Amino acid sequence: MARILTVDDSAAMRQMVEVTLTSAGYDVAQACDGREALGIAETNTFDLVITDVNMPEMDGLTLVRELRGLASYRHTPLLVLTTEATAERKLEGREAGATGWIVKPFNPDKLLATVAKVLK
Amino acid sequence: MDTSTTSLTLKLREFEFGDEDFQALRALVRDVTGISLSEQKRELVYGRLARRLRALNLRSFREYRELLSQDDGGELVQFCNAITTNLTAFFREPHHFDHLKQDVLGPLLHKPAAGRRLRIWSAGCSTGEEPYSIAMSVLEAVPDIERWDIRILATDLDSDVLEKARRGVYTAERLQTLSAERRERFFEPYHDAKEPSYQVRPELTRLLTVKQLNLMHPFPMKGPLDVVFCRNVVIYFDKDTQRELVARVSRLQRPGNLLFLGHSETLFKVSTDYTLIGRTIYRRS
Numbered sequence: 001m002a003r004i005l006t007v008d009d010s011a012a013m014r015q016m017v018e019v020t021l022t023s024a025g026y027d028v029a030q031a032c033d034g035r036e037a038l039g040i041a042e043t044n045t046f047d048l049v050i051t052d053v054n055m056p057e058m059d060g061l062t063l064v065r066e067l068r069g070l071a072s073y074r075h076t077p078l079l080v081l082t083t084e085a086t087a088e089r090k091l092e093g094r095e096a097g098a099t100g101w102i103v104k105p106f107n108p109d110k111l112l113a114t115v116a117k118v119l120k
Numbered sequence: 121m122d123t124s125t126t127s128l129t130l131k132l133r134e135f136e137f138g139d140e141d142f143q144a145l146r147a148l149v150r151d152v153t154g155i156s157l158s159e160q161k162r163e164l165v166y167g168r169l170a171r172r173l174r175a176l177n178l179r180s181f182r183e184y185r186e187l188l189s190q191d192d193g194g195e196l197v198q199f200c201n202a203i204t205t206n207l208t209a210f211f212r213e214p215h216h217f218d219h220l221k222q223d224v225l226g227p228l229l230h231k232p233a234a235g236r237r238l239r240i241w242s243a244g245c246s247t248g249e250e251p252y253s254i255a256m257s258v259l260e261a262v263p264d265i266e267r268w269d270i271r272i273l274a275t276d277l278d279s280d281v282l283e284k285a286r287r288g289v290y291t292a293e294r295l296q297t298l299s300a301e302r303r304e305r306f307f308e309p310y311h312d313a314k315e316p317s318y319q320v321r322p323e324l325t326r327l328l329t330v331k332q333l334n335l336m337h338p339f340p341m342k343g344p345l346d347v348v349f350c351r352n353v354v355i356y357f358d359k360d361t362q363r364e365l366v367a368r369v370s371r372l373q374r375p376g377n378l379l380f381l382g383h384s385e386t387l388f389k390v391s392t393d394y395t396l397i398g399r400t401i402y403r404r405s
Binding site for chain 2: 027029036039
């Protein structure tokens with residue numbers, strides 16, 4: 001089953017994402033911010049990373065840029081999961097290398113559908 | 121890596137170091153220490169062992185492997201020490217020490233005298249920077265240390281680094297990252313060294329118990345361990361070994377106790393006994 005890394009500074013949000021994804025059979029790892037996520041991603045392999053944007057230490061878009069710089073994550077789907085929804089921020093996300101953008105609060109079925117789509 | 125870069129790298133090196141050398145030494149490290157080095161640790165192996173080759177006047181890693189195969193144990197110890205020694209620093213990954221002060225030691229201050237027992241384990245303490253940073257955090261947070269029962273257990277596989285940890289002597293350069301206030305309070309000038317050096321004060325040493333321990337062997341200590349620093353340790357083990365090690369650590373902890381990992385480590389696929397509560401900070405469920 002696909003291995004997914006979920007990155008969010010809110011424990012409640014990490015838990016909700018993990019419960020949603022594990023219920024569908026995915027293996028889920030957690031990280032609290034971009035910096036932890038980057039460290040973990042460098043030494044582990046993931047098929048998908050889902051990240052929040054506003055986080056301490058390293059924000060989600062910087063994480064996406066950093067991951068795209070790693071050979072092993074050049075083609076890995078990277079989804080952004082955030083309360084931000086302006087067109088400029090989405091464009092910024094796309095330019096950073098994000099595969100898709102999901103707005104919080106998320107609908108579990110929709111999240112699973114997006115995950116299934118990008119993992120295909 | 122393509123072959124042109126490989127041969128280029130080989131030419132630039134002081135000692136010949138082929139893939140078969142790396143694979144053989146890697147297998148030996150695994151057999152002797154249980155530590156599994158990834159493909160990415162090629163440079164680390166070369167860098168750490170080049171010093172041994174120079175000391176022994178050898179010209180290639182092939183010669184070094186031959187020497188190891190005929191060795192009676194002396195060089196094998198040097199070999200293990202060279203590979204497992206971690207570069208470390210005082211208050212490395214400072215958020216762990218902040219968390220220790222604010223969320224472990226702080227709340228404990230309000231407990232009645234009977235609850236003032238705290239056990240902290242620095243697993244993989246190397247030359248002592250980590251356990252002494254823990255000790256400094258403890259002394260900064262706890263005003264009346266003599267009324268507490270606080271012990272820091274510092275262990276490592278490598279006997280050389282443990283000797284350094286016990287002595288607690290560091291060059292002034294190593295102390296540069298410390299604030300002047302900390303250096304004044306916790307260190308005193310040490311004159312019996314070539315370079316300007318400092319030694320940790322007895323109030324720090326008193327909190328520590330330094331012991332040699334192979335993490336693959338049964339743990340001699342009894343729990344519960346309120347806080348375990350196990351940073352940049354599991355990264356050297358394969359997943360199965362990580363699972364077994366964390367399961368044994370978990371048995372020494374009670375719900376609510378903490379486990380700190382290194383910046384690139386995770387309990388993903390390793391243990392479900394813990395919940396992530398902060399950056400590489402896990403709480404025993």
